[in-house]
Amino acid sequence: MSIVLNPYSRPEEWMAEFARLLPEETVHLWPDVGEPSDVEFVIAWIMPRAALRDLPNLKAVLSLGAGAEQWQKDGMPDVPVVRLVDPAMSDEMATYALAWVLRLQRRFEVCEAQQRDGVWGDVDYTQAWKYRVGILGYGNIGARVGQAFLDLGYPVNGWSRSGGDDPNVTHYVGVDELDGFLANSDAVVNVLPSTAATTDLLDATRFEQMREGSILVNMGRGTVLVDDDLIDALDNGPLATAVLDVTDPEPTPPESAFWTHPNVILTPHVAGSTQVRSASELVAANIIRIREGEQPFPLLDRSRGY
Incomplete structure (x- = not known):
């Protein structure tokens, strides 16, 4: 089984962090997804909804940004979205x-x-x-x-x-x-x-x-x-x-x-940026929770929009 990573910048840093934190996982850097049926997790700031729907065994989407509006549009697969609160x-x-x-x-x-x-x-x-x-x-x-x-x-x-x-x-x-x-x-x-x-x-x-x-x-x-x-x-x-x-x-x-x-x-949207090291640690911890049958957090509440 595998993970697809789609960061908006610094892909090498993100890949290195997840290799350190999740050494037993196979991580593909978007647009490479490997075998679509093997993908269980998507880690991304944004992702084409059609691409998500093409992953039949997707278990969760883990966001790399504080906002959540991009995960609430029509056509999103019915899987949990884990927000990033860093x-x-x-x-x-x-x-x-x-x-x-x-x-x-x-x-x-x-x-x-x-x-x-x-x-x-x-x-x-x-x-x-x-x-x-x-x-x-x-x-x-x-x-x-x-x-x-x-x-x-x-x-x-x-x-x-x-x-x-x-x-x-x-x-x-x-x-x-x-x-x-x-x-x-x-x-x-x-x-x-x-x-x-x-x-x-x-x-x-x-x-x-x-x-x-x-x-x-x-x-x-x-x-x-x-x-x-x-x-x-x-x-x-x-x-x-x-x-x-x-x-x-x-x-x-x-x-x-x-x-x-x-x-x-x-100012050009610079108030707070996603920190690779701390964010990857939070995301990796949630993947481990899901693997162990526990609830990840915080989950997007679609009825509230965050």
């Missing part, structure tokens, strides 16, 4: 959020402008203990991001559909409490995945609830917000700045206003 990636995303929120909260752009103008002047800013950071999507990644801000003394709001139990966080639950979450956050950091329920969640009505001068950091999915409504909120308030690591579609189209808007900071 603490190393969560740490990277936490540092991305910290970097931009701190830069804007401390108003370092004012310091840069003063330097260009040859000015030595004071810079007023809101202190951390009074600057409330809201994490939109308080799951595994969101909790890690939230903890990073808590460690520096920032008060943290967390919004999710199911709630949370961290007593150090002010939790908002469900759509009915979303407006309150937005209204009580100076910075909103979005880590929500792309699902039917999150598509266009942040529209003009939601942006109107946000605090005057607030900032948005989107490192979840571009589908969560309505682009034109975001631009309007930046032009006319209440938003001061949007930091966008994700857009819909990607790459960001040349005609998008995001490229040139003075209050948009655009």
Whole structure:
């Protein structure tokens, strides 16, 4: 029996890691699949659904990315999909959020402008203990991001559909409490995945609830917000700045206003990347669990979209 590996980059590194971790397994590098009837596992960020359907004994798909929308399209075979929840990636995303929120909260752009103008002047800013950071999507990644801000003394709001139990966080639950979450956050950091329920969640009505001068950091999915409504909120308030690591579609189209808007900071989906060593260890551990008759985790819940 065998495994098909389809990484989006660094195939030699991935192959070497799985040879180390699963020495008794036969691993084929896509597009080579060997004998299709021998394939039991596919490890990939994305894979043609027709190719998956051609594997009659496929037991599971193990994702190499944090997102799961690519595994929920029509034509997917009815096999478990194991999501990748890698603490190393969560740490990277936490540092991305910290970097931009701190830069804007401390108003370092004012310091840069003063330097260009040859000015030595004071810079007023809101202190951390009074600057409330809201994490939109308080799951595994969101909790890690939230903890990073808590460690520096920032008060943290967390919004999710199911709630949370961290007593150090002010939790908002469900759509009915979303407006309150937005209204009580100076910075909103979005880590929500792309699902039917999150598509266009942040529209003009939601942006109107946000605090005057607030900032948005989107490192979840571009589908969560309505682009034109975001631009309007930046032009006319209440938003001061949007930091966008994700857009819909990607790459960001040349005609998008995001490229040139003075209050948009655009980065090319670099908030968190899959780490070969840590991710391969998590994936290999799940394959061993399945081989031993145990349940892999975390499994994609198709009804929820993540």
